Amino acid sequence: MTLKTLILDADRCTSCLQCEMACSLEHEGLFAPAFSRIKVFEFEHGKRSIPYTCTQCEEAWCMQVCPTNAISVNSELGTKVVDENLCVGCKVCTMACPYGTINFNTRSGKVTKCDLCGGDPKCADACPTDAITYGVAS
Amino acid sequence: MTWHKRVLRVNLSTRTCKVEPLNMEWANDYLGGRGLGTKYLMEGMDPAVDALSEENQLIFATGPLTGTMCSTSGRWAVVTKGPLTNAIAASNSGGKFGAELKFAGYDLLIVEGRASSPVYLLIQDDKVEIKDASEYWGTTVWHTEEAIKEKLGDPQIKVASIGVSGEQGVRYACIVNDLHRAAGRSGVGAVMGSKNLKAVAARGTVGVPVADAQAFLKVVKHTHQLLEDSAGRKDLTDYGTNAMIDTMHSFGGLPTNNFQDVTFPGTEKINPEAMSTPNENDHTNLITNKACFGCTIGCGRIAHIDQNHACIKDRQQYWHASGGLEYETAFALGPVIGVDDIDALTFAGYLMNEHGMDPISFGVTLAAAMELFELGVITSADTDGVALNFGNAEALTIMAEKTGKCEGFGKMLGMGSKRLCEHYGRPELSMAVKGQEFAGYDSRALQGMGLGYATSNRGACHLRHDVFAEDMSDQTGNGKAWPCKTSQDKVAMIDSTGLCLFTTAAWDTDEFQQQVSVACGSHWSNERLLEVGERIWNLEKLFNLRAGLTKADDTLPPRLLETPAPAGVAKGRVAELSTMLPEYYALRGWDQEGVPKEDTLDRLGLGNKTTPVAANA
Numbered sequence: 001m002t003l004k005t006l007i008l009d010a011d012r013c014t015s016c017l018q019c020e021m022a023c024s025l026e027h028e029g030l031f032a033p034a035f036s037r038i039k040v041f042e043f044e045h046g047k048r049s050i051p052y053t054c055t056q057c058e059e060a061w062c063m064q065v066c067p068t069n070a071i072s073v074n075s076e077l078g079t080k081v082v083d084e085n086l087c088v089g090c091k092v093c094t095m096a097c098p099y100g101t102i103n104f105n106t107r108s109g110k111v112t113k114c115d116l117c118g119g120d121p122k123c124a125d126a127c128p129t130d131a132i133t134y135g136v137a138s
Numbered sequence: 139m140t141w142h143k144r145v146l147r148v149n150l151s152t153r154t155c156k157v158e159p160l161n162m163e164w165a166n167d168y169l170g171g172r173g174l175g176t177k178y179l180m181e182g183m184d185p186a187v188d189a190l191s192e193e194n195q196l197i198f199a200t201g202p203l204t205g206t207m208c209s210t211s212g213r214w215a216v217v218t219k220g221p222l223t224n225a226i227a228a229s230n231s232g233g234k235f236g237a238e239l240k241f242a243g244y245d246l247l248i249v250e251g252r253a254s255s256p257v258y259l260l261i262q263d264d265k266v267e268i269k270d271a272s273e274y275w276g277t278t279v280w281h282t283e284e285a286i287k288e289k290l291g292d293p294q295i296k297v298a299s300i301g302v303s304g305e306q307g308v309r310y311a312c313i314v315n316d317l318h319r320a321a322g323r324s325g326v327g328a329v330m331g332s333k334n335l336k337a338v339a340a341r342g343t344v345g346v347p348v349a350d351a352q353a354f355l356k357v358v359k360h361t362h363q364l365l366e367d368s369a370g371r372k373d374l375t376d377y378g379t380n381a382m383i384d385t386m387h388s389f390g391g392l393p394t395n396n397f398q399d400v401t402f403p404g405t406e407k408i409n410p411e412a413m414s415t416p417n418e419n420d421h422t423n424l425i426t427n428k429a430c431f432g433c434t435i436g437c438g439r440i441a442h443i444d445q446n447h448a449c450i451k452d453r454q455q456y457w458h459a460s461g462g463l464e465y466e467t468a469f470a471l472g473p474v475i476g477v478d479d480i481d482a483l484t485f486a487g488y489l490m491n492e493h494g495m496d497p498i499s500f501g502v503t504l505a506a507a508m509e510l511f512e513l514g515v516i517t518s519a520d521t522d523g524v525a526l527n528f529g530n531a532e533a534l535t536i537m538a539e540k541t542g543k544c545e546g547f548g549k550m551l552g553m554g555s556k557r558l559c560e561h562y563g564r565p566e567l568s569m570a571v572k573g574q575e576f577a578g579y580d581s582r583a584l585q586g587m588g589l590g591y592a593t594s595n596r597g598a599c600h601l602r603h604d605v606f607a608e609d610m611s612d613q614t615g616n617g618k619a620w621p622c623k624t625s626q627d628k629v630a631m632i633d634s635t636g637l638c639l640f641t642t643a644a645w646d647t648d649e650f651q652q653q654v655s656v657a658c659g660s661h662w663s664n665e666r667l668l669e670v671g672e673r674i675w676n677l678e679k680l681f682n683l684r685a686g687l688t689k690a691d692d693t694l695p696p697r698l699l700e701t702p703a704p705a706g707v708a709k710g711r712v713a714e715l716s717t718m719l720p721e722y723y724a725l726r727g728w729d730q731e732g733v734p735k736e737d738t739l740d741r742l743g744l745g746n747k748t749t750p751v752a753a754n755a
Contacts, residue, residue: 029351
């Protein structure tokens with residue numbers, strides 16, 4: 001089965017951060033880009049703006065190192081999902097992840113990462129330039 | 139909601155920071171941003187004080203919609219008394235700083251007093267520190283912003299800072315945030331410099347809640363779609379604001395050579411097409427477009443300068459990309475000084491951002507100096523040996539840098555055109571209102587614009603009204619007072635929401651009303667919002683009257699009132715201010731001297747009763 005994924009096209013990104021607001025609203029209930037699971041990084045006075053989030057990689061180092069088995073695979077979507085009831089906020093996963101896309105959340109005291117909003121990613125919805133789309137990568 | 143209901147008050151003289159509750163009565167009367175900032179300023183200081191004295195206050199104000207998913211929600215305002223105009227200054231910026239200040243949990247930041255030595259303010263949610271800035275003092279905006287981020291080890295911190303021009307009181311120094319967005323007009327950066335405040339750095343994790351997220355998203359989806367579908371929005375995205383330069387040239391409203399002409403043949407070398415066409419070295423000026431926080435338009439341009447160009451050939455530090463030409467920058471560093479060299483314009487634009495100066499006021503001041511030079515009033519002995527002839531691109535870049543560094547003749551240019559021209563005994567050559575220079579629209583071709591310039595509370599400004607459609611279809615002053623008045627009120631309201639004026643490509647009052655209502659969780663009628671705008675306009679006027687301004691300040695330079703337009707659709711016309719102004723005063727409910735009548739003030743809740751200053755918590 002071919003899974004859908006977030007397709008990020010940095011050439012189209014204007015760094016408006018609608019994605020970060022949509023993400024934080026979905027997961028935190030308010031607009032707080034500091035807690036967004038997707039981040040836009042800017043380089044050289046805005047010459048490049050690059051949206052970046054968890055690729056749901058197959059290795060899933062975060063899942064492998066978690067001492068409380070708080071991270072599991074959603075087989076339908078291919079996402080690695082954090083169970084906040086099991087996470088104790090030890091941050092080991094944040095060190096294991098080579099991409100820096102699972103992060104400690106100071107509001108909850110747990111880690112957070114992209115879960116594709118359960119198959120309806122709000123960042124892709126919010127992106128005005130199609131720099132973020134949800135589909136099958138070619 | 140969407141107001142945090144928190145004001146951060148910092149006194150630099152006593153080095154104290156405290157949080158006060160936002161006066162919600164005022165928030166309901168003035169929304170936020172420009173309006174609420176003006177209310178706090180009016181209640182907090184005497185408008186008659188010297189703008190560069192420690193009695194002046196400097197207010198950074200977000201709006202209720204700043205930091206929300208509404209498109210263009212990155213807007214914030216700097217409100218203070220302006221040293222260029224000695225009038226109310228309300229300068230608006232985008233970028234990401236304003237939203238970050240809001241995310242830190244504050245609606246307003248009020249800076250009082252003056253630090254005894256250079257400082258910067260570091261705001262991280264509830265942690266607010268006044269920190270030593272001696273290592274940044276004397277350096278540029280670009281250096282300051284990057285050095286603060288590096289020192290704090292946090293690239294996500296957002297910084298608003300001033301350059302040497304602000305430190306040394308250049309009358310049109312800006313406050314620049316996010317490297318190339320600026321609270322650009324009226325010299326708000328010089329006020330910051332007079333307080334020994336080099337920068338404000340903010341990082342916020344409090345966020346911004348809205349009343350009903352699902353209802354909010356439904357409205358925002360609709361307003362986003364309106365923008366998406368708008369042809370005006372698409373032009374802004376594709377071409378940036380500089381698309382206007384061809385329109386103004388062919389219309390005959392493009393001020394050229396210090397407003398001696400109204401068309402500029404060199405336009406084709408600096409217009410959007412020129413920006414995106416490779417030159418003989420296969421270098422293309424424009425790289426991409428860029429959005430401010432939350433903006434689904436993205437009118438900002440990111441450009442770079444041809445490395446072979448003489449202005450930066452030996453200066454590798456300017457080979458990188460940065461903010462590119464927008465209409466007002468292109469006009470003020472181009473036609474008004476007769477320059478059509480796109481690389482020189484772009485470089486001068488870089489210097490404006492790096493050193494923190496308003497390109498409009500700088501360019502129009504340089505234009506006045508060029509006319510003085512060509513008239514022989516000043517010579518190269520005055521101008522550090524530089525031939526200040528119209529069209530001299532090298533003179534542009536040299537003088538931009540000298541002004542930014544406050545060196546040589548740059549110190550004279552830093553006074554602004556009014557003081558410069560008065561100094562040399564030719565005050566009529568200053569193209570300004572209340573001391574603030576005109577934007578790129580000639581008042582003889584655009585009569586409503588002329589009335590807007592003359593009556594703008596912060597001095598000449600193209601962003602205080604919108605009579606554009608009426609002006610393009612009718613070259614007389616007939617019937618311009620009403621759209622001028624009503625659009626001034628509307629713009630004042632929009633400037634107080636935390637959203638950007640450019641959304642009016644697709645939105646009218648009703649769209650602002652829907653978004654304010656759903657975000658704040660209370661009904662705001664269109665009428666109520668427009669009344670807020672009118673109240674703001676009148677409060678600004680009261681500030682100016684108390685600052686000592688009179689009807690004599692609501693005027694235009696003799697060149698526009700007496701010398702007919704030499705070309706274009708308005709050829710032979712002068713600005714018809716003498717007929718428009720009395721009509722405008724009457725429509726405003728002001729007397730013949732431009733003073734609001736008692737019943738007007740009573741209607742707007744601005745009557746004579748003294749409003750108590752907000753109780754400090």
